[in-house]
Amino acid sequence: MSDGPTYGFDTLQIHAGARPDPATGARQTPIYQTTAYVFRDADHAAALFNLQEVGYIYxxxxxxxxxxLQERIATLEGGVGAVCCSSGHAAQIMALFPLMGPGKNVVASTRLYGGTVTQFSQTIKRFGWSAKFVDFDDEAAVAAAIDDDTRAVFCESVANPGGYITDIAAIAGIADNAGVPLIVDNTSATPYLCRPIELGATLVVHSTTKYLTGNGTVTGGCIVDSGKFDWSASDKFPSLSAPEPAYHGLKFHETFGPLAFTFHGIAIGLRDLGMTMNPQAAHYTLMGIETLSLRMQRHVENAEKVAKWLENHPRVDYVTYAGLESSKYYDRVAKVCPKGAGGLFTFAIKGGYDACVKLVNALEIFSHVANLGDTRSLVIHSASTTHRQLTAEQQEAAGAGPNVVRISIGIEDADDLIADLDQALAKASA
Known part of the structure; x- marks a missing residue:
């Protein structure tokens, strides 16, 4: 699309980054199922490998x-560039890779997807990195956790599983004062509901597997670069500010300016980590994004109706949906997610662990899967699945206690979803 008019979200989700195929005129983005690309000549090849020219190599x-897909997601998020990769977990490692080093740490929210908590508390130790987990509602604690070895702050805009809303602007201010980037996982909200970069985030990560694709067909991840962080302001980020030996001393920030992180993600991250998104996955995600706003509107509409019904159910202890007036996060919705609190939340069942298992087994429309953000409504008992590797204390901190069920509300008829939950709750407490 041209740089002329300023287009609305609904237009950009269909057109951003896409142009008719110059060879055939095909209107839908083709799947370029190829490993390599023919160079014009030897000089062209050398220029590409030296990062002197942008193009396709491998x-x-x-x-x-x-x-x-990268251009479309970057446009929707308000970033300058993006790097797509093989999964959401890959995106998290790719986001941290240029920032971290042995002995360095990331300050992370306690309210994160269980797999992320495991990745940060266990797996990244093998790189010599570490994570400090803090309640991000306690801003003083977040600031206190940042030390001289901290290289990033990490949170989710709408936290999985509980649907808790992070005060991104406040956390961004803390990160800015410390001279470190804020990374926001925007998977559960999508750029339709939340725009973290406008609230001060440096980087945004996605599991494109979820709402962006929306149909449960492929896995993928993405890192969006705001282009606003000064990587050369200190010596904390040598991968971006210091000479890169693999490119004859090229300095990424000096050479590429606002796009330094994006170019590093491709030229170093994908080159050496190899967490590549395949073109067919990108194609499915592009098709999914074309209807993102329509789907998210319905997800929110249904979630609000189901959450209100559950809150008044005698067999339910509490509901965590931030769109409810009873939620402590209700006032944040208008500031962080002005179009709604999303379609993901949890509820606690009277009867504890056993009742949760019975409910999951009794549901008929809801699919019992380890996924979220599908057009279909999904359910999982986090304590026995996605958060099983965590301690009891970590489970409670993440909002995934033994009496809690997570639901991802789809775009079906809301009354049918309520009827399904009603019959399952009756069987769970029988």
């Missing part, structure tokens, strides 16, 4: 189908 690094 599909581990760049691919035309994936490039369209």
């Amino acid at each position: 599909s581990r690094l760049t691919n035309p189908t994936v490039a369209v």
